[in-house]
């Protein structure tokens with residue numbers, strides 16, 4: 270690393286600061302009117318501001334197969350790229366809610382409540398929105414010194430509002446807070462009792478949770494000791510004697526709802542809180558009002574983003590006592606992800622943030638874990654043969670079954686949704702715990718491979734409280750069942766990896782097979798005989814050999830002539846454009862040769878792997894070559910795509926074992 274001086278650091282820091290909201294604006298509400306005239310979006314309500322903040326990053330269309338539940342317009346917001354994977358529908362729902370809330374429609378006047386199983390990403394969504402607001406560079410203005418950073422348009426007297434609303438093309442909503450009211454009454458009125466509101470100072474501010482500006486968080490604690498002041502502030506006893514009971518100077522407007530004015534309040538585990546808190550929230554959401562004792566109602570403009578887990582929600586819903594609250598809430602389901610690819614990305618993200626960052630995770634490990642997690646979240650369906658099939662379909666894989674039956678993906682997903690698919694099962698956190706366990710079980714703590722994770726997963730759910738015996742049985746089947754299980758899938762995956770590695774070592778074999786085929790096919794096309802260099806005799810082209818290759822890619826007997834002729838047409842084209850014609854040139858033929866080699870390979874692989882001690886030079890060379898294919902020389906140490914020496918040996922040993930058992 271290049272050494273740097275103190276001055277170098279200073280320069281860097283100053284460069285970093287350039288253009289970062291440094292230009293703090295100050296003026297009066299008169300100046301502010303001018304600003305609003307130029308840019309009416311300054312006066313957006315909080316949900317609208319948040320909507321724009323997210324939308325500004327752009328969006329893209331999602332895969333059509335994911336557009337279910339009448340979501341023809343489902344899009345993916347880039348704001349969440351690299352941070353939230355899958356979960357498009359929940360985010361889409363939130364955005365739709367924000368739009369409604371920005372226009373103050375009835376829908377938008379409810380309390381948004383994200384409902385989902387543990388660790389489905391609810392807190393993360395809230396976190397990202399809060400941080401996004403802090404980074405947002407679109408300006409916000411407030412009355413200077415206002416404890417709730419309120420919109421300066423509140424200064425406009427009611428009788429004049431209609432005029433200004435029309436003039437500026439905005440909506441003005443809400444009263445001055447008690448502090449500003451007192452300030453205006455005492456400092457900005459003339460002898461005749463006129464309020465000189467245009468002179469009131471206005472400042473620009475930035476959202477900051479740390480500084481308690483526009484972002485709040487409420488977390489329920491012991492319902493007995495927690496009181497409402499956490500939401501709506503409290504009387505300051507020391508100042509009470511000084512100013513008197515109804516003086517705003519004796520009140521601290523520092524409840525979470527006040528702090529979060531103009532922005533967002535995250536309400537954690539909302540249903541764990543006492544109902545008295547709910548009523549405060551409902552009025553805040555419905556009327557944009559909160560009431561502190563002995564003070565006039567205060568106008569609050571904030572997005573209440575709450576969350577709860579599924580269990581809590583179910584019992585809340587079932588309780589008749591809460592009926593009045595039900596239609597005041599706007600639940601948004603945040604289920605687990607159901608796509609293996611997205612699930613792997615979640616683990617990748619979590620791993621990068623954790624102490625695993627330097628551990629080698631062998632190819633296939635995270636896939637296995639993800640497959641297991643997804644399988645645990647699925648509901649049965651008569652439309653597919655088994656869970657594995659469903660998992661693959663959701664992942665966008667086109668399976669044989671899929672092609673055969675033309676399964677309607679949309680119907681499949683809708684059917685799942687009706688049965689709360691994704692609202693139960695194994696969580697990402699559970700998987701990361703299992704990775705931890707896997708590491709703990711190993712002597713050399715540098716690698717985790719698929720076998721380790723299978724073992725660790727099993728251990729983890731057998732020792733986890735809250736997993737029923739029935740679920741344990743189900744999970745065990747999904748994990749290590751004879752067929753239609755994660756282990757079975759892994760065996761196929763591992764075999765393929767080894768085969769490909771060996772295939773590579775068998776390049777010369779592939780070439781030989783290719784030459785042989787071409788020679789026979791040429792003779793066939795020209796209706797000639799083939800010269801056998803060993804026997805020195807001429808014989809008919811070897812039909813059996815040619816067919817054994819062609820059959821592998823489904824060339825029917827009666828079109829073999831066309832197929833063979835086709836190859837020579839292709840070959841001529843190649844030669845004419847100066848390209849060599851090898852076994853990889855013509856894709857159908859390449860595929861066929863690979864398949865043929867693979868089917869012959871089993872014995873070779875078995876022999877080579879099983880017989881590690883063999884001194885046969887040829888065998889050793891092949892093993893070495895295959896090994897190098899698995900472990901490239903230029904391997905990135907943390908790559909999840911390549912094997913390390915240790916993991917490659919484990920893989921070969923595993924496959925050796927599998928093949929021996931299959932004998």
Ligand SMILES: Nc1ncnc2c1ncn2[C@@H]1O[C@H](COP(=O)(O)OP(=O)(O)OP(=O)(O)O)[C@@H](O)[C@H]1O
Pocket residue numbers: 352353354355356385386387388389390391392393394577578606615618619697698
């Ligand atoms: N869809 C997802 N995309 C990216 N990360 C995810 C996703 N789902 C879960 N995670 C990750 O899993 C971890 C747990 O998620 P989070 O804490 O947000 O869940 P939660 O729904 O709030 O859970 P709880 O109900 O336990 O509070 C986080 O690190 C989060 O980043």
Ligand SMILES: [Mg+2]
Pocket residue numbers: 391392393
């Ligand atoms: Mg949470």
Ligand SMILES: [Zn+2]
Pocket residue numbers: 412415416417418419445446447448449450
């Ligand atoms: Zn105020």
Ligand SMILES: [Zn+2]
Pocket residue numbers: 629630631715716717912913914915916
């Ligand atoms: Zn390794």
